Amino acid sequence: MKLLILSLCIIANLSNNGKASLESFMPTKDNMILADTTKGSDKSCSRPCKFNVKPRRCTYDFEISPSIEENGRPALTINNLTPGPAIQVCLHDIVIVKVKNKVPNQDVTLHWHGVEQKGTPYMDGVPMITQCPIVFGSTYEYAFIASSPGTFFYHTDSVSHQSDGVYGSLIVDQPQPLEPHASLYDYDRSEEHTLMVGAKFNELLTGHLEGVNQIRPDNLVVNGDEMDTKIFVMQGYGYRLRLINAIALECPLLINVERHPMTIIASDANPLQPVITDAVRLYPGERMDVVVRTDQQSGGYWVRVSGEGVCEGLSAHAMLLYSGFNYTTMLEQGPNPESETNYDTITDSQHLPSLREASPVPSVKSVYLSIDKNSPKFKDADIDFSYRSDAMSKKPFFPAVLSSVKSVVQINGKNFLYPDAPYLLKPRDVHPNIICNVGEENEQMEPQCLQVLKAQANEVIELVLGNEGFNTNDSYTFHMHGQKMQVIATWQNPKNVPVSKSEIYKLYSEDIVTRNERNPPLKDTFVVPNKGFTVVRYTPIYGGSWLLECRSCSTILPVAILINVPISIPKLVIDALPSCGNYRPADLLLN
CATH class of the missing domain: 2.60.40.420 (Cupredoxins -  blue copper proteins)
Structure with missing residues (x-):
């Protein structure tokens, strides 16, 4: 561990030209890069992000192992969870994840999807490209700077391992005044309002030597559940929701909130010019941040996720619940299929203009x-x-x-x-x-x-x-x-x-x-x-x-x-x- 932490100091000499220092990505130029100066305060890395506060070291211990879920399905889990533990940090924090592989006869690596790895290209998590695989029984320690704010996630490099359950959210927050669209919403509760969509299979893809391409998911889940994820809100406010398509197969997703238009404000952790839409389309690995205003009659509303491609015909739901609403009846009646497919507008982010203008390019x-x-x-x-x-x-x-x-x-x-x-x-x-x-x-x-x-x-x-x-x-x-x-x-x-x-x-x-x-x-x-x-x-x-x-x-x-x-x-x-x-x-x- 000491050697790896020392390597973080060494990357002070690494960048595009090999001379920029790690401190250049920090809010202050203090030599105590790894010092935690927040004694006496809340040690959690999931916290309101403030100005002029030194970054924290955020350490996580992950054990990847096979498991049987409550419904009897086999899965690969992180600390017996799928999705794995949520990582939520502030801009410039140092993320350290110790990964132990407990999957027999399997090699694993973790990729930090969307993280730029400034100065730490060897932490990208691609086997035999940026690192040696983590063999059964061994531990690998990842360490990198959360150098950009936004919605990210992590997953194993293997499509089969990810499909079997090894993935989780990674959110990098920043002080609210730095958010370009902060005026459009009142609440950004990343821990509660991140919706990560995965796919479930009747059997483990891991270990299949052939025929994996023919195995199809049989249902979708939101934060690991088919219908139990709840978003609690108060009437009359704007809420930022973070949407993640964590499916490794070619499975685009349509997502909408019943009777609530969405305003798209960011995609893949980059701000966009705001666009209002009834539904959004997310491709595998894509993330989208949207704002929902709770301006409807107080009650409960379904968030519907519909699969396309190899997930055609599959769906999952979450619930948007206004404060004080008893959702028992809502669960008993279930979603109304007739009211869920009439979208006037469906938007994907690939065609939306960025919030910032690009510099002219003399030649390509x-x-x-x-x-x-x-x-x-x-x-x-x-x-x-x-x-x-x-x-x-x-x-x-x-x-x-x-x-x-x-x-x-x-x-x-x-x-x-x-x-x-x-x-x-x-x-x-x-x-x-x-x-x-x-x-x-x-x-x-x-x-x-x-x-x-x-x-x-x-x-x-x-x-x-x-x-x-x-x-x-x-x-x-x-x-x-x-x-x-x-x-x-x-x-x-x-x-x-x-x-x-x-x-x-x-x-x-x-x-x-x-x-x-x-x-x-x-x-x-x-x-x-x-x-x-x-x-x-x-x-x-x-x-x-x-x-x-x-x-x-x-x-x-x-x-x-x-x-x-x-x-x-x-x-x-x-x-x-x-x-x-x-x-x-x-x-x-x-x-």
């Missing part, structure tokens, strides 16, 4: 990412289960899972391959044969490779993600680690026919597609519609190895690229982090 580097389902061509003889050493000559390796599926989602015709050593910490130990540069994937004969996009600090990169739709009718949600992206444009072919790379660039260059370069929304989670495309701009501000992934694209073979921005991490920090020893990912052992 354009990179195209082709997204589609493909059927890798191979013969049965190409599938090899034997171990081969690096000294032996080898033919292209096709994972055995390809023999049981007709097609897989790929980026530029390849699936992502996790490296044989942590890429961020020990890039020289990564076998060079598994690396392929984005845009040059055709030089790699195998269907999987470590797809790397090399970027420089402050270089403006425009990613054009084309969901061409030649072999699929699915839309896909992407998540960017470490930093937000500007969503410049999103377009879907109204003719519902596939589009090629050349057609996409022609549409984009001729201004046929609406572009927002003035005040584009800042997002870390965005959707790429089928037979269409999304254009995002990314300007690396600080170094690291950051994953751009489509978690919901596949539970079989990863779909992602790695954006690498040069950084120099002190040897003292690397030595303080747990080493992988002789650990290798399963696909590398067979490759």
